[in-house]
Amino acid sequence: xxxxxxxxxxxxxxxxxxxxxxxxxxxxxxxxxxxxxxxxxxxxxxxxxxxxxxxxxxxxxxxxxxxxxxxxxxxxxxxxxxxxxxxxxxxxxxxxxxxxxxxxxxxxxxxxxxxxxxxxxxxxxxxxxxxxxxxxxxxxxxxxxxxxxxxxxxxxxxxxxxxxxxxxxxxxxxxxxxxxxxxxxxxxxxxxxxxxxxxxxxxxxxxxxxxxxxxxxxxxxxxxxxxxxxxxxxxxxxxxxxxxxxxxxxxxxxxxxxxxxxxxxxxxxxxxxxxxxxxxxxxxxxxxxxxxxxxxxxxxxxxxxxxxxxxxxxxxxxxxxxxxxxxxxxxxxxxxxxxxxxxxxxxxxxxxxxxxxxxxxxxxxxxxxxxxxxxxxxxxxxxxxxxxxxxxxxxx
Amino acid sequence: xxxxxxxxxxxxxxxxxxxxxxxxxxxxxxxxxxxxxxxxxxxxxxxxxxxxxxxxxxxxxxxxxxxxxxxxxxxxxxxxxxxxxxxxxxxxxxxxxxxxxxxxxxxxxxxxxxxxxxxxxxxxxxxxxxxxxxxxxxxxxxxxxxxxxxxxxxxxxxxxxxxxxxxxxxxxxxxxxxxxxxxxxxxxxxxxxxxxxxxxxxxxxxxxxxxxxxxxxxxxxxxxxxxxxxxxxxxxxxxxxxxxxxxxxxxxxxxxxxxxxxxxxxxxxxxxxxxxxxxxxxxxxxxxxxxxxxxxxxxxxxxxxxxxxxxxxxxxxxxxxxxxxxxxxxxxxxxxxxxxxxxxxxxxxxxxxxxxxxxxxxxxxxxxxxxxxxxxxxxxxxxxxxxxxxxxxxxxxxxxxxxxxxxxxxxxxxxxxxxxxxxxxxxxxxxxxxxxxxxxxxxxxxxxxxxxxxxxxxxxxxxxxxxxxxxxxxxxxxxxxxxxxxxxxxxxxxxxxxxxxxxxxxxxxxxxxxxxxxxxx
Numbered sequence: 001x002x003x004x005x006x007x008x009x010x011x012x013x014x015x016x017x018x019x020x021x022x023x024x025x026x027x028x029x030x031x032x033x034x035x036x037x038x039x040x041x042x043x044x045x046x047x048x049x050x051x052x053x054x055x056x057x058x059x060x061x062x063x064x065x066x067x068x069x070x071x072x073x074x075x076x077x078x079x080x081x082x083x084x085x086x087x088x089x090x091x092x093x094x095x096x097x098x099x100x101x102x103x104x105x106x107x108x109x110x111x112x113x114x115x116x117x118x119x120x121x122x123x124x125x126x127x128x129x130x131x132x133x134x135x136x137x138x139x140x141x142x143x144x145x146x147x148x149x150x151x152x153x154x155x156x157x158x159x160x161x162x163x164x165x166x167x168x169x170x171x172x173x174x175x176x177x178x179x180x181x182x183x184x185x186x187x188x189x190x191x192x193x194x195x196x197x198x199x200x201x202x203x204x205x206x207x208x209x210x211x212x213x214x215x216x217x218x219x220x221x222x223x224x225x226x227x228x229x230x231x232x233x234x235x236x237x238x239x240x241x242x243x244x245x246x247x248x249x250x251x252x253x254x255x256x257x258x259x260x261x262x263x264x265x266x267x268x269x270x271x272x273x274x275x276x277x278x279x280x281x282x283x284x285x286x287x288x289x290x291x292x293x294x295x296x297x298x299x300x301x302x303x304x305x306x307x308x309x310x311x312x313x314x315x316x317x318x319x320x321x322x323x324x325x326x327x328x329x330x331x332x333x334x335x336x337x338x339x340x341x342x343x344x345x346x347x348x349x350x351x352x353x354x355x356x357x358x359x360x361x362x363x364x365x366x367x368x369x370x371x372x373x374x375x376x377x378x379x380x381x382x383x384x385x386x387x388x389x390x391x392x393x394x395x396x
Numbered sequence: 397x398x399x400x401x402x403x404x405x406x407x408x409x410x411x412x413x414x415x416x417x418x419x420x421x422x423x424x425x426x427x428x429x430x431x432x433x434x435x436x437x438x439x440x441x442x443x444x445x446x447x448x449x450x451x452x453x454x455x456x457x458x459x460x461x462x463x464x465x466x467x468x469x470x471x472x473x474x475x476x477x478x479x480x481x482x483x484x485x486x487x488x489x490x491x492x493x494x495x496x497x498x499x500x501x502x503x504x505x506x507x508x509x510x511x512x513x514x515x516x517x518x519x520x521x522x523x524x525x526x527x528x529x530x531x532x533x534x535x536x537x538x539x540x541x542x543x544x545x546x547x548x549x550x551x552x553x554x555x556x557x558x559x560x561x562x563x564x565x566x567x568x569x570x571x572x573x574x575x576x577x578x579x580x581x582x583x584x585x586x587x588x589x590x591x592x593x594x595x596x597x598x599x600x601x602x603x604x605x606x607x608x609x610x611x612x613x614x615x616x617x618x619x620x621x622x623x624x625x626x627x628x629x630x631x632x633x634x635x636x637x638x639x640x641x642x643x644x645x646x647x648x649x650x651x652x653x654x655x656x657x658x659x660x661x662x663x664x665x666x667x668x669x670x671x672x673x674x675x676x677x678x679x680x681x682x683x684x685x686x687x688x689x690x691x692x693x694x695x696x697x698x699x700x701x702x703x704x705x706x707x708x709x710x711x712x713x714x715x716x717x718x719x720x721x722x723x724x725x726x727x728x729x730x731x732x733x734x735x736x737x738x739x740x741x742x743x744x745x746x747x748x749x750x751x752x753x754x755x756x757x758x759x760x761x762x763x764x765x766x767x768x769x770x771x772x773x774x775x776x777x778x779x780x781x782x783x784x785x786x787x788x789x790x791x792x793x794x795x796x797x798x799x800x801x802x803x804x805x806x807x808x809x810x811x812x813x814x815x816x817x818x819x820x821x822x823x824x825x826x827x828x829x830x831x832x833x834x835x836x837x838x839x840x841x842x843x844x845x846x847x848x849x850x851x852x853x854x855x856x857x858x859x860x861x862x863x864x865x866x867x868x869x870x871x872x873x874x875x876x877x878x879x880x881x882x883x884x885x886x887x888x889x890x891x892x893x894x895x896x897x898x899x900x901x902x903x904x905x906x907x908x909x910x911x912x913x914x915x916x917x
Contacts, residue, residue, distance in 0.1 A: 015822060038823050039917060040794035041887035070822030072884055127883065128657045131847050165883065329656035393867070 004086060007152050008079040010067045016124040018071040022083040025061040030054055036068035049073060053080045056094050074163035075123040075156065082152035098162045098191070105225040106170045106194045108253050111135050111388060112230075112294055113323040114335045115172060119144035121153035126160055130167035132329035137169040141184050142176050142199050150176065154187040161191040170194045172230070175210070182213050189217040192225060195253070200261065201231035202238045204248035211249040228253040230296070234261035239280045242287035254294035256325065257284045260301070272308060274315065285320040297321040303328035313338035340392045341385045349389070352382035399547040400896055408786065408834050412907040416899060417526065417546050424908040427837060432762055432904070437563030439604050451580040451618055453633045458485075458611060459492045461632040462569065465607035467493060470500045470525075471568040474605065476598040477507035478573075478585055478734060482644030485573040485611050485636075487514040494523040502546070504565060505529040506556055506597035507800045511644070519544055528565065529556075530790075530800020531898070539897050540796045542913035548797075548898030550790060550911075553597065553733070554759025554766070554806035555901050560600040562762060564905055570601035570608045572625060573639045577612035581630025582623035585752075586745040588614030590640040593714075593735030593744050595624045596754035602629040613639040624752060646737045652694055652717070653687030657818065657847050662688050664868070665775065665816045665845045666695030672862040674773050674812055677705040681773040682807050685713045685736050688816055692775050693717050700726045711758070711771050711807070714740040714750070722750060731767065733758055733803060759806035761903040766806075774810035778817055780831040783873050785838030785853050787815060788831040790900060793824050795832060795890045795914040797898065805903050808840040812859070819846040824887060825880035827873060832890070834909040835900055844873060851876050891915040 003021065010019030032050050036043050050064055064080070071079070074096055081094050115136035118125050122144075129137055139157045141150065161171060173188045174197035175181035181198070188196070198210050207229060214227055229252045231245050238245065239262070246255050259277050263270040270276070281297065288295035297316040300309045309331060316324055317339055324335050341349065351369060356379050359367045367374040389395040400413035406423035414423060422430055447453065455461045467473075473493075475486040486505060493501060494517075501524050503515070508527065513534040518524045526546025531539045539548045551559055559565040574583035575590045585592045590613060602608050602625050610625065611634045618627075653659060669675050675696065683693045693710075694717060700707060709729040710718050716739035721727045723743075730750045735741050743750045759768055779798060780788040792798040807813070817826045827844070842859065844851045849871035852860050863870050871879075891914070898911040 038794075038887075040890040040914075041824060042885065043917075044888055045885060070824070072823055128847060131660065132656060330659065 004083070007083040007086065008071075009069075014069040016070050016072070016075065016127060017122075018069060018076055018079050019067040020079040020083040021065040022080075022087055023063040024059065024087045025063060028061050030059070030061070031063040032066065033064070034066045034068065036066070036070075038068065038070050046076060049076055050080055053077060053084070053094050057084055057088065057090060057092060059084070059088070071123060072127070074159040078155040078159040079152070082155045085155075086151075093158075096159060096163050099165070102162060102164075102166065102171065103192050103225075106228070108226070108228065109294075110170060111323075111391065112170070112254055112296060113339045113388075114332045115170075115296070115323065115325050116329060116332060117144060117174070117299065117325060117327050120157045120173075121145045121149045123156060126164055129329065130165055130169050132332050133167060134169050134326065134329075134332045135323070136172045136195065137166055138172040138174050138197060138325075140174045142174050142181075150180070154184060158187040158191055161188060161193055172197060174199060174232075182209065185210070185213050185217060189214055189223065189227065190221040192223070193227060194225075195228040195230055197230045197232055197256070199232050199258070200234045200238070201245050202235055203241055204244045207231050207245055207248040207252065211251055214251075227251065230254045230256055232256045232258045233280070233284055234258035235265040236262070238262075239283045242283045243290055246287045246291035246293055252291070252293055254296050254322070255284055255288045255291075256296040257281055257298050259298035272312070274312075281316075281319055281321070289320065294322040295320060297324040299325035299327050300331065301327065303331065306330070306334050309334050310338050336392055340394060341389050345385055346389050346394060349382040349385035352379060353386055356382070399545075400899075406907065408837050408908060410834055410909045412899060412910050413547075413896060414907075416549065416907070421899075422906045424902050424906040427839060430904045430906050432562060436561050437566065437604055439606055451578075451627070453581055453627075453630060454579045454615070455632045455634055458488055458571075458609070458634050458636065461609045461634050462489065462492055463496075464632060465569045465609060467496070467498055467569060469498055470502075471498075472502040472504050472566060474504040474567045474570045474601045475506070476572060476595065476601065477505060477509065478592040478595060478597060479590065479640035479645050480592075481509040481511050482590070482641035483509065483511055483573065484638060484640055485571060486512060489571050490515045490518045490523060494518050494521070499523060500525045503527045503529070504567060506553065507802065508532070508535055510534065530802070531797050532799055536797035540911070540914045541916065542893075542895055542897050544897065547896065548911070549901060550801055550898060551901045552759065552801040552805040552903055553755045553803045554761055554768070555801070555903050555905065557600045557755040557760040558762045558903065558905055559901070560604045561760065562905060567601055567605035568607065570598065570605035572598045572601060572608065572610050574610050574612045574625065575639065576614045576616060576620050577610045577633055578616055578618040578620035578627065579633055580618050581608070581610045581625070581627030581633050582618070582620040583610050583612065583625040583627075583630075584620055584622050585624060586622065586741060588612070590614075590638070590642050590645065591738075591741045591745075592640065592645050593741045594732065594752035596733060596752060598625060599754040599756055602626065607631045609634060611636055611639060613637060651687060652691045655687070658688045659691055660847050661816045661818065661845055662691035662695060664847070664850060665692050665814060666699065668814070668843065668845060668850055668863070668868055669696070669773055670699050671866040671868060672859055675699055675705075677703070678708045679772045680707060680709045680711065680770065682711045682771050682775060682810060683713065683718050684775055684777065685715065686777055689775055689777070690715070690717050692816065693721070697721050697724075697726055711767070712740075714743070716740070719743040719750070722747065731758065755803075755806075759803060759903070761806075762905075768806050769809040769811075771807065771810035772812065774807045774813045776804055776807065776813065776815055778815045778826070780826055780828050781815060781817065781841065781844055781873075782828050782831045782838070783877060785841040785844070785873065786831050786834045787836045787838075787841050788833045789835045791833040791911060793828070793832055793887065793890065795892045795912065797911060801835060801900070805836060808836050812842045812856075813840060814843040814845060815841060816845040819848050819876060819880045820884050823884045825877065825884050827877040827880060829877075833900060833911055837908075844876070846876060848879055849876055
């Protein structure tokens with residue numbers, strides 16, 4: 001019989017991952033061959049888990065080869081299941097217990113200043129991502145996963161949603177485009193994902209098909225939590241349709257722009273100054289504001305240049321964006337610091353807040369500061385600024 | 397001769413032999429409890445009449461020098477590790493010994509490196525009976541699997557000086573590889589093609605060995621200045637083509653870590669030191685060579701600069717980062733035990749405030765004090781820590797010897813010892829119920845900093861009180877252990893036999909723990 005290809009990774013640089021191969025046999029019982037970097041301390045436990053999974057799928061005759069580099073249980077289980085399912089067609093899913101904290105819903109207007117992309121097939125980067133405290137962690141099934149790894153990544157992302165510690169970050173997944181993206185939903189919706197990012201959105205219909213499928217799955221699995229959507233605009237057509245996309249369903253809480261693809265689409269290259277994308281960014285900001293959702297800026301790809309990142313954020317904040325994606329944990333702090341309200345903004349927000357309280361106490365319908373009337377959106381923005389300042393430790 | 401005999405339980409509850417390689421040793425009695433009596437060891441008195449008046453002690457070859465030094469079965473041969481993985485001389489010494497048919501030698505290096513895998517056949521054929529010094533890589537595995545004839549003995553740098561000074565280890569022939577020497581035997585490490593900075597680890601060897609051979613590839617006319625090793629201790633000088641491989645001398649991690657997780661640990665460590673007041677104008681700290689430690693040094697630099705403060709001294713293993721701080725004026729002195737890169741070597745050569753030290757001035761516990769206890773903040777690594785803050789630096793959790801002790805035990809005497817460690821490595825939690833090997837009793841470790849929180853030893857109520865006023869993520873060590881186990885699972889116990897293959901010495905020469913034979917799968 002021809003050897004199956006490896007699920008997972010067995011390159012010499014592999015850490016926190018495992019390579020698995022599975023042969024379904026007709027006779028001979030179960031043979032499990034384990035080579036592990038942590039064999040002395042976890043070898044027996046890996047074997048027990050492997051047996052449990054084979055048992056679960058009612059497999060009586062098989063060979064399983066495991067080359068382990070210190071993968072934790074949810075990674076081992078995802079890889080073994082994916083290897084089995086390359087050969088055996090079954091609807092059963094081997095699910096590890098759900099961490100109670102991973103059932104938490106998030107608010108529509110939760111802060112989404114920073115959201116960290118994690119390649120959906122790289123367990124090594126997942127384990128410690130949450131300790132850097134981004135507002136959101138994105139398990140990416142799309143561009144960060146090689147085409148031949150997209151199937152196995154689904155099991156890993158599903159297991160991560162159940163077992164990974166997110167340390168308070170919003171649990172996000174970026175699905176693939178089109179039909180594959182709709183299939184991705186089967187692996188994430190039953191497992192309490194908070195927010196789904198939809199890549200390369202060009203029409204409202206794209207978002208609606210995702211939203212509809214989510215509604216079906218929520219009903220099927222009796223999921224009561226809200227599941228939010230964040231469409232990503234990455235083309236000229238998407239920019240032109242931005243408002244239509246932003247208002248396509250009530251579950252959209254934010255809209256992001258992806259500039260790498262956008263600049264290619266309009267036939268130019270991305271620059272640090274960003275003149276080429278000014279119109280698109282401004283469209284996303286205006287469409288989002290008009291729709292009452294959060295406009296989110298593109299990632300900044302030079303992970304070694306924190307100064308340029310800070311400059312980039314200042315422009316972004318100035319244009320009206322509420323947050324930015326990041327691709328390296330060290331960017332998170334810079335993004336928080338630079339999106340944070342400055343002392344003048346905080347001072348003004350506090351004044352507005354006091355005026356608002358005073359008006360409430362006096363039973364006045366209108367809030368005014370000095371001789372100026374303050375409109376409700378401004379009050380709301382001030383309250384937001386104060387809450388953000390508190391969250392970032394700028395106010396007690 | 398039995399490898400070991402008479403097992404007793406010592407003051408940290410570990411079973412250790414009181415007879416090791418046929419000689420009596422004292423089990424660990426507690427920190428500062430063992431008081432030595434008697435006099436230091438004295439090597440034989442020499443007379444100038446036996447040495448050439450012209451000061452020329454040059455011998456044609458290392459082989460001839462070893463023969464003149466009287467090499468024979470059962471002797472103790474010592475080398476130093478300033479050339480790190482670029483050492484060329486230790487291997488040659490044992491090539492010659494094996495060729496001459498000498499047996500049963502004790503190799504007493506200040507540390508061994510992967511390049512010394514070369515001597516494994518000599519351990520197998522009985523040329524070498526045992527290594528007393530650090531063992532890692534292939535040598536660590538060899539010892540861990542119980543293949544060494546004698547029992548391994550691991551000592552700290554200070555403990556090595558103490559053992560030689562006290563006569564616990566009598567060196568018959570010291571072979572001192574030197575980047576520069578003169579025919580009289582004066583030697584230094586700052587000059588020459590294989591410059592390694594200093595020769596401090598060979599100081600005890602030069603002072604106390606019966607015979608001393610200096611080997612160099614850069615023989616200069618008398619005087620070789622500075623004379624870090626005094627020719628007055630030296631019997632023979634040998635000129636070779638190459639004494640070490642310079643690019644391999646520069647080892648250890650020489651760059652600040654780029655790992656976001658390690659940077660977070662470093663940042664938390666620096667914040668802890670700043671917010672609990674451990675850093676002040678005129679403070680001192682131990683700078684390590686790992687990527688995390690270098691990064692902590694960088695953050696310390698930022699704190700000093702921001703406050704317009706100066707550190708009085710850095711205790712180093714130096715490389716370009718402490719050197720930059722010295723040159724920027726953020727620190728007044730570097731007291732250096734070993735240099736890790738060419739910038740360290742250059743600075744030591746040029747800057748009188750970059751001082752070469754030895755285990756005698758910095759670490760020897762059987763002296764009238766040493767400066768390790770004057771250092772304010774000591775930042776060290778560890779392979780494991782247990783819930784009583786006992787720490788391990790020599791064995792991996794699977795039982796294999798992995799690292800030497802180095803200066804680790806000695807620097808613990810600083811005022812506050814901090815271990816910045818990841819909560820787990822490759823699924824293996826760092827915080828355990830019990831460490832595999834105790835290299836330090838918990839009372840010596842003050843703070844554990846991990847990426848998921850900071851644990852303070854309950855003995856340091858002062859630090860606990862100060863940390864309460866901060867928003868640092870303070871947790872108990874049990875909480876940290878539990879957090880790791882939630883992620884990794886609870887590891888099984890490694891398969892170890894009850895046969896001892898090596899012992900760990902405390903800084904005063906007492907035996908603090910035993911290392912057991914690993915059972916291979």
